Amino acid sequence: MGIIFIKTSQMNFYELINKRQSDRLYIDKPVSREIIDKCINAARLAPSASNSQPWTFVVVDNVELKNKVGKKTVGVLRSFNKFVPQAPVIIAIVLEKPKLLTELGGRVKKKEFPLIDIGIAAEHICLQAAEEGVASCMLGWFDEQAIKVLLNVPENKSISLLITLGYTPDDYKHRKKIRKEMDKVVRYNSY
Numbered sequence: 001m002g003i004i005f006i007k008t009s010q011m012n013f014y015e016l017i018n019k020r021q022s023d024r025l026y027i028d029k030p031v032s033r034e035i036i037d038k039c040i041n042a043a044r045l046a047p048s049a050s051n052s053q054p055w056t057f058v059v060v061d062n063v064e065l066k067n068k069v070g071k072k073t074v075g076v077l078r079s080f081n082k083f084v085p086q087a088p089v090i091i092a093i094v095l096e097k098p099k100l101l102t103e104l105g106g107r108v109k110k111k112e113f114p115l116i117d118i119g120i121a122a123e124h125i126c127l128q129a130a131e132e133g134v135a136s137c138m139l140g141w142f143d144e145q146a147i148k149v150l151l152n153v154p155e156n157k158s159i160s161l162l163i164t165l166g167y168t169p170d171d172y173k174h175r176k177k178i179r180k181e182m183d184k185v186v187r188y189n190s191y
């Protein structure tokens, strides 16, 4: 039996995480700033190591600029990411310096805490978008240097991730999640 998704906030958490998927087809319909702000607020509330909050979210909804940024995500081979310029909104997550404690802790423990933090915040954005009936896709493949210049990101900072937001056509397919089986990913009490 297929899963039926409701566009309002009556979804439970499991339905919401199933509803979120990487959407790669967008119609020409803007996303309101109210909804975008809700998504950014959801990210702002995400946990982070030592509460460092090592992020700035650059929202690109100016059509001309968004098209330029979108084009800088398209791969040469196999037209990878060619859907991105269709999306009405692209959010660039800029990695900020964490607190000194986190930086030192990360060095000692050999952990990239700020990147973990950004991953969590990014998923908050996508889940909030899904709750609003807005489609999203995280993007790790892009011309970072070119996009930094387009968005006036200082040279010494980096963009960790982009996220598209937008609306899919009514007949856009919801895919069943392809994931490793539970017994392949979980072990209790011993590796």
Ligand SMILES: Cc1cc2nc3c(=O)[nH]c(=O)nc-3n(C[C@H](O)[C@H](O)[C@H](O)COP(=O)(O)O)c2cc1C
Pocket: 020, 021, 022, 023, 024, 081, 137, 138, 139, 140, 141, 142, 161, 177
């Ligand atoms: C860090 C990261 C980078 C990703 N980069 C891209 C990308 O550049 N282009 C793309 O189409 N999808 C990208 N994805 C989406 C993944 O392909 C997708 O999450 C995965 O296949 C699972 O599918 P689902 O998101 O629909 O559940 C990325 C996802 C993550 C978490």
